[in-house]
Amino acid sequence: MDNGCFSSPRRDFPAGLRVLVVDDDPTWLKILEKMLKKCNYEVTTCCLARHALSLLRERKDGYDIVISDVNMPDMDGFKLLEHVGLEMDLPVIMMSVDGETSRVMKGVQHGACDYLLKPIRMKELRNIWQHVLRKRIHEAKEFESFESFESIHLMRNGSELSDDGNLFAVEDVTSTKKRKDADNKHDDKECLDPSSTKKARVVWSVDLHQKFVKAVNQIGFDNILYLSRTQKIVTNHICLAEVGPKKILDLMNVPWLTRENVASHLQKYRLYLSRIQKENDQRSSSSGLKHSDFPLKDMRSFGFQNSVNNQQQNDVAIDSYNHSDGSLQLQNVETKSHEADPKGIVSQSTIAKKGRILTGNIADTNMRESLRVGLNQTFAPLESEENHAVFDCSMPTPYTWTEVPHMQLKEEHKSIVHLEDSFNQLPLHGKQQQHIQVDQSQSVASISSAPLITEEEVAACKEPKPLFADYKNDYANSVSSIGNAVGTFPIQPGSLIMNGQSSEPISTTNSGLKTQGYNNLSSISDLEIYQSNLLLGGEVASAPSLDEDLHFYWLQGECYNNMNFSLQNIGMSEYYDPGLISEAPTHLYDSADYSVIDQGLFIA
DNA sequence: ACCATAATAT
DNA sequence: CATATTATGG
Numbered sequence: 001m002d003n004g005c006f007s008s009p010r011r012d013f014p015a016g017l018r019v020l021v022v023d024d025d026p027t028w029l030k031i032l033e034k035m036l037k038k039c040n041y042e043v044t045t046c047c048l049a050r051h052a053l054s055l056l057r058e059r060k061d062g063y064d065i066v067i068s069d070v071n072m073p074d075m076d077g078f079k080l081l082e083h084v085g086l087e088m089d090l091p092v093i094m095m096s097v098d099g100e101t102s103r104v105m106k107g108v109q110h111g112a113c114d115y116l117l118k119p120i121r122m123k124e125l126r127n128i129w130q131h132v133l134r135k136r137i138h139e140a141k142e143f144e145s146f147e148s149f150e151s152i153h154l155m156r157n158g159s160e161l162s163d164d165g166n167l168f169a170v171e172d173v174t175s176t177k178k179r180k181d182a183d184n185k186h187d188d189k190e191c192l193d194p195s196s197t198k199k200a201r202v203v204w205s206v207d208l209h210q211k212f213v214k215a216v217n218q219i220g221f222d223n224i225l226y227l228s229r230t231q232k233i234v235t236n237h238i239c240l241a242e243v244g245p246k247k248i249l250d251l252m253n254v255p256w257l258t259r260e261n262v263a264s265h266l267q268k269y270r271l272y273l274s275r276i277q278k279e280n281d282q283r284s285s286s287s288g289l290k291h292s293d294f295p296l297k298d299m300r301s302f303g304f305q306n307s308v309n310n311q312q313q314n315d316v317a318i319d320s321y322n323h324s325d326g327s328l329q330l331q332n333v334e335t336k337s338h339e340a341d342p343k344g345i346v347s348q349s350t351i352a353k354k355g356r357i358l359t360g361n362i363a364d365t366n367m368r369e370s371l372r373v374g375l376n377q378t379f380a381p382l383e384s385e386e387n388h389a390v391f392d393c394s395m396p397t398p399y400t401w402t403e404v405p406h407m408q409l410k411e412e413h414k415s416i417v418h419l420e421d422s423f424n425q426l427p428l429h430g431k432q433q434q435h436i437q438v439d440q441s442q443s444v445a446s447i448s449s450a451p452l453i454t455e456e457e458v459a460a461c462k463e464p465k466p467l468f469a470d471y472k473n474d475y476a477n478s479v480s481s482i483g484n485a486v487g488t489f490p491i492q493p494g495s496l497i498m499n500g501q502s503s504e505p506i507s508t509t510n511s512g513l514k515t516q517g518y519n520n521l522s523s524i525s526d527l528e529i530y531q532s533n534l535l536l537g538g539e540v541a542s543a544p545s546l547d548e549d550l551h552f553y554w555l556q557g558e559c560y561n562n563m564n565f566s567l568q569n570i571g572m573s574e575y576y577d578p579g580l581i582s583e584a585p586t587h588l589y590d591s592a593d594y595s596v597i598d599q600g601l602f603i604a
Numbered sequence: 605a606c607c608a609t610a611a612t613a614t
Numbered sequence: 615c616a617t618a619t620t621a622t623g624g
Binding site: 203 | 608609610611612
């Protein structure tokens with residue numbers, strides 16, 4: 001194996017990797033040194049852990065990775081591991097002759113990025129650079145990681161290095177759980193180098209999906225703006241003409257992701273949405289407009305992400321949010337959700353309420369609460385949506401997620417607990433909510449037996465969001481997150497839709513509208529009318545000022561977004577009432593653009 | 605052996 | 615780019 005191994009020196013990156021090898025057995029040291037050198041690494045050896053530490057301290061960045069034996073006279077390998085982790089934060093690979101599970105576990109728990117069994121094979125050494133890269137990628141986060149990423153790519157392609165998609169897929173060793181590695185026999189080596197040429201399978205983690213959704217929504221929003229603009233240019237927002245994998249990819253800004261990955265996911269996403277829509281349609285048709293009942297079913301699937309804090313953002317957000325719900329049209333809202341759910345078990349009715357809420361009431365805290373409750377509930381009931389869960393359409397709120405992960409991490413397996421926590425976090429919530437929580441938790445729990453997020457990940461990387469998780473985790477995460485999200489955060493429409501730039505104009509608008517235009521809208525009656533118009537396709541009489549127009553559009557956008565989850569009943573097309581869009585030429589919406597939007601946002 | 609998802613082919 | 619098919623993993 002030796003020879004073959006490096007047949008490809010072409011890779012630049014791994015070459016020159018500075019490796020510090022620590023082992024009290026000189027024989028092993030020699031062997032390892034030789035092997036590592038064959039890999040074109042720059043090798044430094046030492047037989048004492050203490051010595052190793054001092055070397056590392058001397059030159060903090062003189063090494064890229066450390067390979068240490070576990071059993072050493074002067075200092076326990078784990079101890080060394082700890083120090084390294086603490087002081088220089090370098091990836092450390094542990095090695096020993098026995099593969100006793102407990103030891104491996106210990107190594108991993110202490111932060112080892114891998115655990116090799118002696119005798120060590122070239123293959124294993126050949127891939128250690130991946131740990132370094134991985135770590136750097138993590139640190140670099142998305143953007144910066146780019147370069148590294150590319151290099152990886154090159155390398156991968158260039159040689160058939162066992163690539164092992166692990167690089168990405170496996171966080172750090174941690175694999176313990178997933179892989180059966182538990183069995184000593186397998187060694188972890190496999191982990192690292194699956195040695196396959198296959199392309200790494202992308203795991204659409206919640207986080208990733210969230211980005212995806214966000215991108216989709218953004219594009220949709222942009223399109224809407226574009227349409228509206230046709231008449232008046234509201235913002236200098238850049239308009240995207242079409243929604244497609246490529247654009248989504250761009251928006252997502254995830255370096256390692258390929259267009260194909262996105263396309264594939266998009267396909268699934270659309271499928272999912274269509275399915276849902278279908279269901280909705282059926283239901284709506286059968287039951288008629290009253291849908292409020294079923295929505296839940298579909299809704300469950302969606303995760304709502306929402307931003308947490310933003311709630312406060314103001315009414316606007318809420319409004320929009322509500323609007324979306326409103327799409328449901330349910331009857332009027334008056335149901336004041338607040339009281340409605342004494343129990344928190346708001347049933348579907350809640351949902352309906354939600355819808356109504358949309359209008360002006362928004363401001364009320366109570367309302368909001370109720371709203372949330374409703375949402376929560378929606379989830380609670382669901383039981384089987386694991387899959388669906390994956391796609392939440394909610395709007396993306398960056399902030400939210402960061403938090404979510406935390407929670408998840410914290411609680412890991414006990415979904416219940418963590419759900420509760422999340423709930424607790426809610427600023428306002430009554431018993432009802434708790435009640436709901438319980439429900440959710442239950443459902444969730446059943447779904448996710450696996451830890452939400454790999455502990456490993458957590459431990460290994462402090463990063464809140466795991467780039468890759470295994471499916472199970474994934475699901476669990478999504479589910480749980482959804483639960484959390486729902487419970488925890490209110491949805492914040494606006495923010496999501498527009499990132500930075502757009503926010504300005506809009507916000508301004510909002511403020512202005514709030515008082516004036518907004519109020520107009522806010523009045524329930526108006527809203528309803530508005531909605532109905534939308535639904536019906538009637539024209540919206542009002543939409544007077546530019547600002548207002550904008551506002552409208554904005555709302556619409558949200559509606560759309562919301563529609564993703566909430567609205568199942570109504571046909572999208574109806575939403576896009578030309579009238580709403582104001583004077584925009586009809587052709588715009590009817591035509592491709594329009595359809596595009598639909599599809600993009602909702603699927604159709 | 606089945607199902608769901610992502611990869612790949614068309 | 616959209617859809618159909620295949621591959622993979624649970």
